[in-house]
Amino acid sequence: MRYLTGKPGxxxxxxxxxxxxxxxxxxxxxTVMSTAYIFAIATLGLNLITGYTGQYNLAHSGFMxxxxxxxxxxxxxxxxxFWIAFALSGVLASALGFFIGxxxxxxxxxxxxxxxxxxxxxxxxxIEKWESxxxxxxxxxxxPAPTGIGPLAFESPRTLYYLLFFFLVLGAWIMHRIVTSLLxxxxxxxxxxxxxxxxxxxxLMRNKLLAFMLSVFYAGLAGGLYAGFVRxxxxxxxxxxxxxxxxxxxxxxxxxxxxGPLLGAxxxxxxxQYLQFLQEYRFIVFGPILIVLVIFxxxxxxxxxxxxxxRRDSLAAPVPSATAASDAVEPQPKASHA
Amino acid sequence: xxxxxxxxxxxxTLGGIYSLVAxxxxxxxxxxxVPNFAHGAFYMAGAFVSFHLMKMWGLNYWLAMLGSALxxxxxxxxxxxxxxxxxxxxxxxxxxxxxxxxxxxxEAGAQAIWGADFHRMQTPYTxxxxxxxxxxxxxxxxxxxxxxxxxxxxxLFLRKTVTGxxxxxxxxxxxxxxxxGIDANKVAMLTFAISGALAAVAATLYAPxxxxxxxxxxxxxxxxxxxxxxxxxxxxxGAIVGGLIIGFAESFGAFYISTDYKDIIxxxxxxxxxxxxxxxxxxxxxx
Numbered sequence: 001m002r003y004l005t006g007k008p009g010x011x012x013x014x015x016x017x018x019x020x021x022x023x024x025x026x027x028x029x030x031t032v033m034s035t036a037y038i039f040a041i042a043t044l045g046l047n048l049i050t051g052y053t054g055q056y057n058l059a060h061s062g063f064m065x066x067x068x069x070x071x072x073x074x075x076x077x078x079x080x081x082f083w084i085a086f087a088l089s090g091v092l093a094s095a096l097g098f099f100i101g102x103x104x105x106x107x108x109x110x111x112x113x114x115x116x117x118x119x120x121x122x123x124x125x126x127i128e129k130w131e132s133x134x135x136x137x138x139x140x141x142x143x144p145a146p147t148g149i150g151p152l153a154f155e156s157p158r159t160l161y162y163l164l165f166f167f168l169v170l171g172a173w174i175m176h177r178i179v180t181s182l183l184x185x186x187x188x189x190x191x192x193x194x195x196x197x198x199x200x201x202x203x204l205m206r207n208k209l210l211a212f213m214l215s216v217f218y219a220g221l222a223g224g225l226y227a228g229f230v231r232x233x234x235x236x237x238x239x240x241x242x243x244x245x246x247x248x249x250x251x252x253x254x255x256x257x258x259x260g261p262l263l264g265a266x267x268x269x270x271x272x273q274y275l276q277f278l279q280e281y282r283f284i285v286f287g288p289i290l291i292v293l294v295i296f297x298x299x300x301x302x303x304x305x306x307x308x309x310x311r312r313d314s315l316a317a318p319v320p321s322a323t324a325a326s327d328a329v330e331p332q333p334k335a336s337h338a
Numbered sequence: 339x340x341x342x343x344x345x346x347x348x349x350x351t352l353g354g355i356y357s358l359v360a361x362x363x364x365x366x367x368x369x370x371x372v373p374n375f376a377h378g379a380f381y382m383a384g385a386f387v388s389f390h391l392m393k394m395w396g397l398n399y400w401l402a403m404l405g406s407a408l409x410x411x412x413x414x415x416x417x418x419x420x421x422x423x424x425x426x427x428x429x430x431x432x433x434x435x436x437x438x439x440x441x442x443x444x445e446a447g448a449q450a451i452w453g454a455d456f457h458r459m460q461t462p463y464t465x466x467x468x469x470x471x472x473x474x475x476x477x478x479x480x481x482x483x484x485x486x487x488x489x490x491x492x493x494l495f496l497r498k499t500v501t502g503x504x505x506x507x508x509x510x511x512x513x514x515x516x517x518x519g520i521d522a523n524k525v526a527m528l529t530f531a532i533s534g535a536l537a538a539v540a541a542t543l544y545a546p547x548x549x550x551x552x553x554x555x556x557x558x559x560x561x562x563x564x565x566x567x568x569x570x571x572x573x574x575x576g577a578i579v580g581g582l583i584i585g586f587a588e589s590f591g592a593f594y595i596s597t598d599y600k601d602i603i604x605x606x607x608x609x610x611x612x613x614x615x616x617x618x619x620x621x622x623x624x625x
Contacts, residue, residue: 114563118605287443294436
């Protein structure tokens with residue numbers, strides 16, 4: 001871990017990300033990776049509310065669609081420049097998150113998840129039926145690519161790749177700052193026990209709401225990037241399947257870790273690429289994988305690794321280095337998420 | 339007035355189906371405290387198995403319904419054994435995600451076996467009765483009669499038989515039930531079997547006036563969740579009342595407001611009710 005998830009590990013990942021366009025064999029691989037980055041950004045957001053704060057939000061893809069449609073509608077129907085629309089995509093998702101959060105975060109555990117599942121459905125159905133605004137099932141076609149900034153133009157797949165990579169790195173860095181701050185600790189305290197957190201003087205509602213808004217801000221921005229990158233939008237983006245996909249990314253990598261969701265979001269799409277022949281049947285393989293993971297590796301790759309290392313350290317060292325282990329962002333093995 | 343009665347009939351039909359699905363969901367929630375997202379997939383599987391039995395094996399409607407109830411009950415028990423049982427001590431998030439895994443698997447499986455197309459299920463009851471100006475397709479009357487008969491049987495089973503009481507005892511207090519010698523495994527399997535069978539019957543009843551396709555369970559299951567939240571998670575009467583509320587809200591909403599948005603009505607109702615009463619309509623305790 002000192003070598004893999006400490007600073008050198010992150011720098012290695014950064015270098016790999018920067019070098020990827022030169023290693024990729026064709027534009028197609030670049031596109032796959034770029035799409036993975038977009039969903040990785042959204043997954044980072046989902047991990048904040050689910051992994052760190054312990055509230056499983058099933059409307060996450062709905063918020064992503066809100067961001068995407070903000071960009072789509074503003075740029076295509078109202079000729080707003082891309083970057084203004086893009087900034088609005090996160091803001092609008094957050095603003096909507098504020099109102100939905102006020103209502104939904106009063107509910108706990110399963111009730112919150114089911115409520116957000118319904119909210120996600122409402123978003124999907126509204127996008128599908130409100131044709132005058134969203135173009136309904138036809139979708140929005142011809143969304144302009146991100147306009148260039150100064151000397152940088154985002155025309156080729158390679159420059160677009162670097163743009164998305166930039167946002168992913170920025171997003172991951174900000175997330176790192178959030179979860180290692182007092183605020184992040186507050187979120188984790190809420191995850192580990194509502195009542196205990198409250199007795200410590202943590203305002204539950206305000207902090208949950210903040211986590212929720214930050215989380216959907218990531219979703220909204222990811223949606224905005226998705227609109228500018230794919231340049232076509234349909235109501236399907238709001239479908240709950242995408243929330244399920246992101247859940248799988250989180251779970252494969254490790255809930256409540258910073259690296260986990262990133263790894264998951266980058267690995268699973270490549271696995272899907274190799275299982276391409278399965279196309280829409282891929283869930284025949286992924287469904288059972290998800291179940292096996294939940295049963296046998298509930299903390300994901302990163303979470304299990306961190307736990308293993310913590311165990312090994314405590315065996316090796318005469319003084320248990322519990323504080324050192326909890327320095328890293330890892331899930332509490334027996335913490336209740338309920 | 340006739341139009342009004344027509345909507346009442348539609349409401350009862352929808353409500354009956356929703357109640358059956360919600361009953362299965364609420365029973366499982368009572369025992370395991372897991373929102374079984376895979377329940378909609380059981381519903382879908384029920385419709386497909388019936389469809390398959392009728393089309394390929396030429397069974398009649400009722401035999402197909404029975405066969406599909408047995409198949410889906412077996413499927414549900416299998417899911418309990420393989421997935422939920424190992425996870426019974428896991429935290430709240432993990433069983434939920436595992437249920438999603440089952441859902442994805444079954445949906446993709448159905449698509450692989452039967453294709454993504456829409457199928458129409460034949461019913462032997464195609465007649466239309468005229469009840470004082472209200473046109474009532476026999477299939478709809480059958481749904482109402484079938485659904486409510488099943489509810490009464492379930493109620494009697496839970497209240498009047500020892501086996502049924504063990505389910506209620508488990509739902510009330512898991513440890514207490516174990517102390518008096520109730521086998522938690524048996525009860526869990528039984529509950530899953532009942533829940534699967536109810537879903538299969540509901541799907542087979544409803545399929546002839548709807549369509550059969552792999553994603554058919556998604557909307558129904560989300561509505562069933564709305565229902566059990568309204569009625570209180572784990573409450574049997576709540577599921578029935580909640581089902582009827584949603585059924586009526588939809589049939590009247592479709593008629594008096596807009597057909598386009600009829601699927602949203604249930605969710606808007608939920609959002610509205612939970613905004614006012616976060617603990618649900620009929621529950622007293624904190625959520």
